[in-house]
Amino acid sequence: xxxxxxxxxxxxxxxxxxxxxxxxxxxxxxxxxxxxxxxxxxxxxxxxxxxxxxxxxxxxxxxxxxxxxxxxxxxxxxxxxxxxxxxxxxxxxxxxxxxxxxxxxxxxxxxxxxxxxxxxxxxxxxxxxxxxxxxxxxxxxxxxxxxxxxxxxxxxxxxxxxxxxxxxxxxxxxxxxxxxxxxxxxxxxxxxxxxxxxxxxxxxxxxxxxxxxxxxxxxxxxxxxxxxxxxx
Numbered sequence: 008x009x010x011x012x013x014x015x016x017x018x019x020x021x022x023x024x025x026x027x028x029x030x031x032x033x034x035x036x037x038x039x040x041x042x043x044x045x046x047x048x049x050x051x052x053x054x055x056x057x058x059x060x061x062x063x064x065x066x067x068x069x070x071x072x073x074x075x076x077x078x079x080x081x082x083x084x085x086x087x088x089x090x091x092x093x094x095x096x097x098x099x100x101x102x103x104x105x106x107x108x109x110x111x112x113x114x115x116x117x118x119x120x121x122x123x124x125x126x127x128x129x130x131x132x133x134x135x136x137x138x139x140x141x142x143x144x145x146x147x148x149x150x151x152x153x154x155x156x157x158x159x160x161x162x163x164x165x166x167x168x169x170x171x172x173x174x175x176x177x178x179x180x181x182x183x184x185x186x187x188x189x190x191x192x193x194x195x196x197x198x199x200x201x202x203x204x205x206x207x208x209x210x211x212x213x214x215x216x217x218x219x220x221x222x223x224x225x226x227x228x229x230x231x232x233x234x235x236x237x238x239x
Contacts (some may be wrong), residue, residue: 184204
């Protein structure tokens with residue numbers, strides 16, 4: 008089992024907002040090639056370890072000789088559409104039609120998965136020891152993982168001055184790969200440096216009112232975790 012933090016980078020995505028029957032504010036529009044960032048706060052890692060973008064893994068090595076295992080893998084990463092960027096938008100809001108380059112900011116649009124983009128995955132794991140010190144106290148293990156799962160975001164959205172901080176919601180799927188190096192002390196305590204690449208498809212995120220939001224993107228993560236490996 009392990010715990011730590013992640014730093015994220017995202018590809019551009021095209022985001023569709025669909026709420027033509029939303030009471031009081033019907034909307035149905037698309038924004039193209041949107042840039043987003045994360046909200047990693049390194050200064051909070053020690054003082055408030057649950058505030059930064061955290062990650063944890065719980066796994067089981069079922070074949071120690073071959074280094075094969077399975078793992079539950081969770082990344083609480085934040086996805087924030089960059090404020091002030093210009094992107095092309097087309098569609099309707101409150102029965103007003105538009106098709107132009109638009110600044111993404113208040114009062115037009117804010118969009119975030121900021122209580123987590125929340126990648127939840129089940130991984131297949133392969134480990135291989137690449138070096139052990141002469142005194143056997145330290146060892147270095149290369150890990151490789153591949154898996155898939157679901158995204159469970161809590162989405163914040165503002166459209167035309169109306170705001171909603173949504174509930175947690177299973178909104179789509181995610182699949183990816185991860186690789187890293189674990190530095191073990193006495194075969195139990197370890198530090199882990201890893202990189203992860205995944206594809207996330209938010210096909211059914213909650214929008215404003217009874218609306219829905221859909222988009223997909225690639226995410227790239229740098230991870231630092233620490234943990235303890237039990238022996239049975």
